[in-house]
Amino acid sequence: MSNSVSGFKSLRFAVALTLMGVLSACTTPPSGDADARAAYEEANDPFEPANRLVFSANVMVDQLVLQPAAVTYRDLFPDALKPPVQNFFTNLFMPLSFIHAMLQGDTDRAEQAAARFFTALPTLLLANTMPEQDPVFEDGGQTLAVWGFEEGPYVMLPLLGPSSVRDTTGTIADFFLDPVGWLLSTEASIGRAAANATLTRSRNLEQVRDLQANSLDYYAAVRSLYRQQREALIRNGASEPIQPAPTIGLELDEPPAGPENKETAAGN
Amino acid sequence: MRYLAAFGLALALVVSAPVAHAEPHVQASAEFIDNLADRAIETLTDNGLDSRMRRDKFRELFREGFAVNGIARFVLGRYWRRASDSERDEYLNLFEEVIVNTWADRFSQYSGQKFEVNGAVPAPSASDSENVALVQSRFFTDPTTPVRIEWRVASRGNLYKIVDVSVEGISMASTQRDEFNAVIRKGGGKIDALLDELRDRAGG
Numbered sequence: 001m002s003n004s005v006s007g008f009k010s011l012r013f014a015v016a017l018t019l020m021g022v023l024s025a026c027t028t029p030p031s032g033d034a035d036a037r038a039a040y041e042e043a044n045d046p047f048e049p050a051n052r053l054v055f056s057a058n059v060m061v062d063q064l065v066l067q068p069a070a071v072t073y074r075d076l077f078p079d080a081l082k083p084p085v086q087n088f089f090t091n092l093f094m095p096l097s098f099i100h101a102m103l104q105g106d107t108d109r110a111e112q113a114a115a116r117f118f119t120a121l122p123t124l125l126l127a128n129t130m131p132e133q134d135p136v137f138e139d140g141g142q143t144l145a146v147w148g149f150e151e152g153p154y155v156m157l158p159l160l161g162p163s164s165v166r167d168t169t170g171t172i173a174d175f176f177l178d179p180v181g182w183l184l185s186t187e188a189s190i191g192r193a194a195a196n197a198t199l200t201r202s203r204n205l206e207q208v209r210d211l212q213a214n215s216l217d218y219y220a221a222v223r224s225l226y227r228q229q230r231e232a233l234i235r236n237g238a239s240e241p242i243q244p245a246p247t248i249g250l251e252l253d254e255p256p257a258g259p260e261n262k263e264t265a266a267g268n
Numbered sequence: 269m270r271y272l273a274a275f276g277l278a279l280a281l282v283v284s285a286p287v288a289h290a291e292p293h294v295q296a297s298a299e300f301i302d303n304l305a306d307r308a309i310e311t312l313t314d315n316g317l318d319s320r321m322r323r324d325k326f327r328e329l330f331r332e333g334f335a336v337n338g339i340a341r342f343v344l345g346r347y348w349r350r351a352s353d354s355e356r357d358e359y360l361n362l363f364e365e366v367i368v369n370t371w372a373d374r375f376s377q378y379s380g381q382k383f384e385v386n387g388a389v390p391a392p393s394a395s396d397s398e399n400v401a402l403v404q405s406r407f408f409t410d411p412t413t414p415v416r417i418e419w420r421v422a423s424r425g426n427l428y429k430i431v432d433v434s435v436e437g438i439s440m441a442s443t444q445r446d447e448f449n450a451v452i453r454k455g456g457g458k459i460d461a462l463l464d465e466l467r468d469r470a471g472g
Contacts, residue, residue, distance in 0.1 A: 035346050039453050043446075214370050216465045220450030224443045232437025239389075239402055239418055239434070247394040248431035248441065250422050252337035 051156035055219050070201035090135045091120045095179040100138035104146040112136045140170025145234045162226035297401035297421040298388040300428040304333045305383050312375035326372035335429040343445045351459050365470035382408040399423045
């Protein structure tokens with residue numbers, strides 16, 4: 001047991017070291033042009049050159065290992081057994097979700113995580129595809145956000161994928177906080193992580209292919225999607241009532257009433 | 269007893285009034301989405317349609333249902349102000365073209381999945397003359413895990429248009445904007461870098 005914890009420690013330490021090495025190569029903010037400066041700050045990605053490098057390595061690993069594994073799972077694993085397998089691994093997240101919901105002071109969601117954990121146990125055995133309680137996903141990064149920590153710059157982690165300074169901190173904390181991790185050997189934990197990665201990837205094979213084919217800048221698209229997905233998780237799925245500024249209005253899209261309409265479209 | 273009944277009635281009126289009269293645009297926005305989705309499924313998913321005809325039909329619905337130019341301007345972000353008139357014109361054309369090309373083909377893969385509108389709520393509007401509603405819906409890619417889709421609908425009088433679509437909390441307009449801005453930034457802040465990419469895609 002103590003062996004597995006120290007195993008994690010050295011693993012995390014190695015990741016942290018690699019990270020620091022990678023991060024030391026960062027861009028200098030543009031000077032002068034106000035628009036360029038604003039665009040740079042909005043991207044909030046001072047390590048972009050290093051991040052892009054890690055990203056292309058990750059994409060390669062994905063193509064060589066993860067995607068084939070996910071396709072194999074999708075095509076060869078019996079369909080009837082997929083829901084219970086998914087439920088099993090989803091369920092293993094619930095203890096960590098419970099802890100983080102408590103840390104966030106959200107007893108409702110803590111209760112839901114506990115309910116899911118216990119109601120999913122029998123459904124695992126009966127292969128029920130629809131446990132009554134939806135799963136709850138709370139993690140270290142979300143708790144830090146609820147506590148008021150800033151997101152910090154975007155970080156592309158080797159193998160682990162897109163993150164931010166806040167989420168990386170959360171991920172490291174979760175290695176120590178996750179009760180399921182205490183019970184598993186290092187090998188079992190790595191196996192669990194690999195299984196989760198394969199399951200997730202098998203569910204988004206089409207979407208990723210579509211995104212790769214249709215995005216103008218795959219890296220930037222993933223960065224945007226990652227941030228928005230994290231924000232949605234932090235809001236616990238509630239819709240965001242306020243539209244990001246500037247708002248999208250109708251003034252350019254009204255039916256052509258007269259010749260003055262064209263001028264409005266050109267102005268502004 | 270009569271007083272009590274009258275009081276009960278008054279209370280019921282007071283309580284229900286804001287709901288019953290709750291901004292008619294909200295309900296109308298939900299109906300607008302429901303209607304548009306029905307027509308999209310009806311006209312775009314026909315297997316006999318060749319890709320050119322599907323694109324034409326999609327373009328028609330897209331122009332009618334979406335604030336295409338408003339979205340395009342938002343997506344260009346701060347670079348809209350810098351763009352010359354001719355750049356804006358070309359950009360608006362290319363933007364529509366690229367969206368039509370990518371989305372029309374996605375409809376050809378539709379195979380009867382269920383789509384349902386679940387409700388709508390009012391949202392703050394930046395403009396006094398426009399109302400905004402968020403219409404919530406679900407799309408069942410498989411029977412157990414529906415995808416949550418939220419439509420932001422702006423309206424003025426009888427004019428209803430979609431200004432953004434969020435899938436599981438991820439805004440299409442914001443994603444597109446971040447991506448376009450990255451392309452321009454990589455191209456040294458030149459809008460032409462983006463136009464080049466879009467010209468490539470529009471040709472396909």
